[in-house]
Amino acid sequence: MTQTSLFDRLSALSEPIRVRILRVLSNEELAVGEIARVLQTSQPTVSRHLKLLDGGGWVLRRKVGTATYYRLLPGELEPELARLWELVSAEVEEEAADPASLYAEDLRRLDGILSQRTGDSEELFRRLGGRWDSVRQELFGDGFTLWLLSALLPEGQVVADLGCGTGALLPVLAASAGLVIGLDREQAMLDVAAERTVNLPNVSLRRGLLDALPIESGQVHLAICGLVLHHIRELSPVISEVARVLTPEGRWVILDMVEHDREEYRSTMGHQHLGFSEDQLGKLLREAGLEIRSWRLLPPDPAALGPGLFVGVVGRVGKASQ
Numbered sequence: 001m002t003q004t005s006l007f008d009r010l011s012a013l014s015e016p017i018r019v020r021i022l023r024v025l026s027n028e029e030l031a032v033g034e035i036a037r038v039l040q041t042s043q044p045t046v047s048r049h050l051k052l053l054d055g056g057g058w059v060l061r062r063k064v065g066t067a068t069y070y071r072l073l074p075g076e077l078e079p080e081l082a083r084l085w086e087l088v089s090a091e092v093e094e095e096a097a098d099p100a101s102l103y104a105e106d107l108r109r110l111d112g113i114l115s116q117r118t119g120d121s122e123e124l125f126r127r128l129g130g131r132w133d134s135v136r137q138e139l140f141g142d143g144f145t146l147w148l149l150s151a152l153l154p155e156g157q158v159v160a161d162l163g164c165g166t167g168a169l170l171p172v173l174a175a176s177a178g179l180v181i182g183l184d185r186e187q188a189m190l191d192v193a194a195e196r197t198v199n200l201p202n203v204s205l206r207r208g209l210l211d212a213l214p215i216e217s218g219q220v221h222l223a224i225c226g227l228v229l230h231h232i233r234e235l236s237p238v239i240s241e242v243a244r245v246l247t248p249e250g251r252w253v254i255l256d257m258v259e260h261d262r263e264e265y266r267s268t269m270g271h272q273h274l275g276f277s278e279d280q281l282g283k284l285l286r287e288a289g290l291e292i293r294s295w296r297l298l299p300p301d302p303a304a305l306g307p308g309l310f311v312g313v314v315g316r317v318g319k320a321s322q
């Protein structure tokens, strides 16, 4: 915002229409056409006054496509302008208490225009533009996408989260599965998972090892290993065990790190493998009659510090998956 002299500041407020413009903009962000409708005047008139107010640092401008939106945020004004606005707006609000005043009429028309806007979702999304992600997050959080995707899972299947840790995935899987087995070696992890799933009768938590699964053969439609395999030195016995518990058409979804060179993870986090390549896992899987059906690198999360991730889907050689 530009620095303005006392008289420039006062002259910006010397015309009643400019004070009316500022007042409606202190209530709502508006485009020129909308301000003109609120004030019942022409767009060129509004544009002329806005230019002066903009030059004096009174309004914030935001471009969305070809439209420009204006706003007065008292907290963002230069301190001198903020003090002046406080004085002027207090006077104006006193006058606005009279329902017959122009100021009162302005806000009634503003309400009308805003209610038209909320009924018009095209206008809403055009205005929100790049801000939609944060509005979505504010209104609904960011966990619901997982629940949306879980609705794509077949109903009633047996799903096993092998190395489930604290069980963050279990409630989401339990929404459509018939039975969800959450397996982990560590009791401390299973204790947290138990709290998470206390009201979910179709979740069965089991303490055990991936190379000796406490699960009947041929029972599991979908096995999941999320960030687990890099902790296991000898992968072949684990792969044989998963092959044993899968149904003939069962799938095994593996999420882990792609190959990387962060040697320090071996000593700081007990990693046995520095990520995996598709080739390396593919070879081990084939020895157990399994094959990789798809292999995708995940788009990196800009805030994440760890190596890149992949998700692979594995099935039995020669069998279509469910």
Ligand SMILES: C[S@@+](CC[C@H](N)C(=O)[O-])C[C@H]1O[C@@H](n2cnc3c(N)ncnc32)[C@H](O)[C@@H]1O
Binding pocket: 162, 163, 164, 165, 166, 167, 168, 183, 184, 185, 186, 189, 208, 209, 210, 211, 225, 226, 227, 228, 231, 232
């Ligand atoms: C990095 S955590 C991942 C937990 C969870 N899957 C997730 O994505 O948040 C790895 C988990 O695998 C478990 N784990 C590691 N080796 C295991 C094994 N051989 N048998 C069973 N669980 C194991 C650990 O106890 C730990 O809870």
